[in-house]
Amino acid sequence: MRISVIGGGYVGLVTAACFAELGHDVRIIEIDKRKAEQINAGKPPIYEDKLEGILKQSIGKRLSAQCNYDGINDSDLIFICVGTPPQDDGSADLRYILSAAESIGSALSGSDSFHVVTVKSTVPPGTTESVVVPAVLRKSGKFSGIIGFCMNPEFLREGKAIDDFMHPDRIVIGGQSDKAIDVVKNAYEKLDAPIITTSLKAAEMIKYTSNAFLATKISFSNEIGNICKRIGIDVYDVMKGIGYDHRINPYFLNAGLGFGGSCFPKDVMALIRLAERNGEEPILLRSVIDVNEHQPGRIVKILYERIGEIKGKKIAVLGLAFKDNTDDVRDSRSIPVIEELLQKEANISAYDPMATETMKKIFPDLSYHSSVGDALEGADACLVLTEWPEFSRLKDEFNRMKNPVVIEGRKILSGFGTEGVCW
Numbered sequence: 001m002r003i004s005v006i007g008g009g010y011v012g013l014v015t016a017a018c019f020a021e022l023g024h025d026v027r028i029i030e031i032d033k034r035k036a037e038q039i040n041a042g043k044p045p046i047y048e049d050k051l052e053g054i055l056k057q058s059i060g061k062r063l064s065a066q067c068n069y070d071g072i073n074d075s076d077l078i079f080i081c082v083g084t085p086p087q088d089d090g091s092a093d094l095r096y097i098l099s100a101a102e103s104i105g106s107a108l109s110g111s112d113s114f115h116v117v118t119v120k121s122t123v124p125p126g127t128t129e130s131v132v133v134p135a136v137l138r139k140s141g142k143f144s145g146i147i148g149f150c151m152n153p154e155f156l157r158e159g160k161a162i163d164d165f166m167h168p169d170r171i172v173i174g175g176q177s178d179k180a181i182d183v184v185k186n187a188y189e190k191l192d193a194p195i196i197t198t199s200l201k202a203a204e205m206i207k208y209t210s211n212a213f214l215a216t217k218i219s220f221s222n223e224i225g226n227i228c229k230r231i232g233i234d235v236y237d238v239m240k241g242i243g244y245d246h247r248i249n250p251y252f253l254n255a256g257l258g259f260g261g262s263c264f265p266k267d268v269m270a271l272i273r274l275a276e277r278n279g280e281e282p283i284l285l286r287s288v289i290d291v292n293e294h295q296p297g298r299i300v301k302i303l304y305e306r307i308g309e310i311k312g313k314k315i316a317v318l319g320l321a322f323k324d325n326t327d328d329v330r331d332s333r334s335i336p337v338i339e340e341l342l343q344k345e346a347n348i349s350a351y352d353p354m355a356t357e358t359m360k361k362i363f364p365d366l367s368y369h370s371s372v373g374d375a376l377e378g379a380d381a382c383l384v385l386t387e388w389p390e391f392s393r394l395k396d397e398f399n400r401m402k403n404p405v406v407i408e409g410r411k412i413l414s415g416f417g418t419e420g421v422c423w
């Protein structure tokens with residue numbers, strides 16, 4: 001099958017690489033010339049496990065990137081994977097979606113064959129119908145039915161994106177017609193996963209609901225963790241105890257600094273705005289955000305309780321990425337922690353296995369180190385902010401600190417009597 005993927009960012013690149021791996025001919029349209037060149041050189045602009053290997057195998061054969069929309073009228077299936085960042089009020093900014101839809105429409109204007117335009121970006125319910133369909137039809141000069149429309153949300157996690165794409169729990173396809181849905185189904189035919197077909201709007205809502213539910217589990221664990229901390233209970237024991245109940249399950253119950261990344265905070269906020277605009281009071285979703293906003297401040301409060309005045313002290317910060325196995329720092333929980341430490345005039349000594357360069361764009365003046373040991377040298381305290389597995393193996397490195405005060409965001413260290421933010 002011939003597929004075009006609009007947007008060569010995280011989701012676009014992973015989607016394109018995986019479809020190429022599944023044997024399709026894939027063209028990426030990425031307006032950022034530098035990114036398109038990097039992709040064509042087999043160098044992913046983002047770090048993602050296994051991505052570079054797949055890219056190198058496919059590029060120039062079944063996969064290519066370009067900056068314009070030329071030739072997409074050859075494609076049976078076109079995926080829109082552009083960003084939907086938050087606006088100032090938290091609602092989703094749909095300008096990239098609109099612009100991509102208009103460009104697709106113009107590019108399809110001369111074509112006589114059937115194409116399916118599929119939104120993979122996370123968009124508020126109603127967007128495909130009210131923004132994408134009219135823009136594509138207007139610019140192409142075609143009628144509904146000549147072009148098919150689907151919405152196929154993506155559930156990949158950064159750091160595990162290739163495996164998530166290739167082994168999904170389910171594939172959700174919302175569509176206007178069976179004919180359009182069948183084209184999308186065919187693209188995935190080599191994958192072994194249940195396919196759920198719905199309306200366009202329901203598919204869009206499934207994505208927000210999935211992220212909001214997972215974020216709710218995390219905020220719930222954090223609230224229980226905060227109570228546990230007060231009364232001397234390890235919340236990780238408690239969550240293990242409830243996670244064996246199959247109605248609950250053990251996933252996404254890890255308490256700590258809360259959820260970061262480019263999806264959960266933005267998508268829960270967008271859902272809140274959607275509810276409000278439709279006259280609903282999203283009481284629970286607001287609490288999910290409230291709990292999340294408070295977690296980073298807790299680690300600084302514990303730090304103050306342990307070492308007193310923070311001004312002028314050397315604080316080692318281990319972990320900058322929003323989670324392990326990525327160099328992505330978008331909405332990382334380390335950002336509010338570092339901001340508060342800087343406000344209190346701490347000297348920050350930072351280390352991350354992968355995210356130093358990305359974090360330098362936000363905090364250029366921190367003292368960054370290339371090893372944990374160097375970051376810990378002479379430190380008055382250490383905060384562990386990201387759940388990198390390599391931190392769980394740390395031992396002698398802590399001997400380089402001035403004071404053995406180590407406070408963890410997530411429970412990954414063992415055997416040091418370290419303290420956690422909520423246990």
Ligand SMILES: NC(=O)c1ccc[n+]([C@@H]2O[C@H](COP(=O)([O-])OP(=O)(O)OC[C@H]3O[C@@H](n4cnc5c(N)ncnc54)[C@H](O)[C@@H]3O)[C@@H](O)[C@H]2O)c1
Pocket residue numbers: 006007008009010011012029030031032035081082083084096099100103120121122123154155156157158262263
């Ligand atoms: N990052 C994730 O893990 C993840 C997972 C699932 C879903 N999503 C959703 O997928 C969407 C994309 O997220 P992302 O993280 O890949 O974003 P991103 O910002 O990394 O990538 C978007 C890319 O689209 C390009 N672009 C913008 N307008 C364009 C246009 N008109 N034509 C061609 N290219 C254009 C940008 O230059 C950028 O490279 C968002 O809606 C996001 O919520 C993200």
Ligand SMILES: O=c1ccn([C@@H]2O[C@H](COP(=O)(O)OP(=O)(O)O[C@H]3O[C@H](CO)[C@@H](O)[C@H](O)[C@H]3O)[C@@H](O)[C@H]2O)c(=O)[nH]1
Pocket residue numbers: 122154155156157158159211214218251252253254255256257258259260261262263264322323
């Ligand atoms: O028990 C947990 C699990 C995760 N987190 C944090 O939650 C955030 C998000 O983690 P994760 O979901 O693993 O990463 P993402 O790449 O943001 O993936 C989420 O967001 C994507 C974009 O929408 C979806 O596609 C995925 O299904 C969804 O898991 C990170 O800050 C994690 O540290 C916790 O605090 N506790």
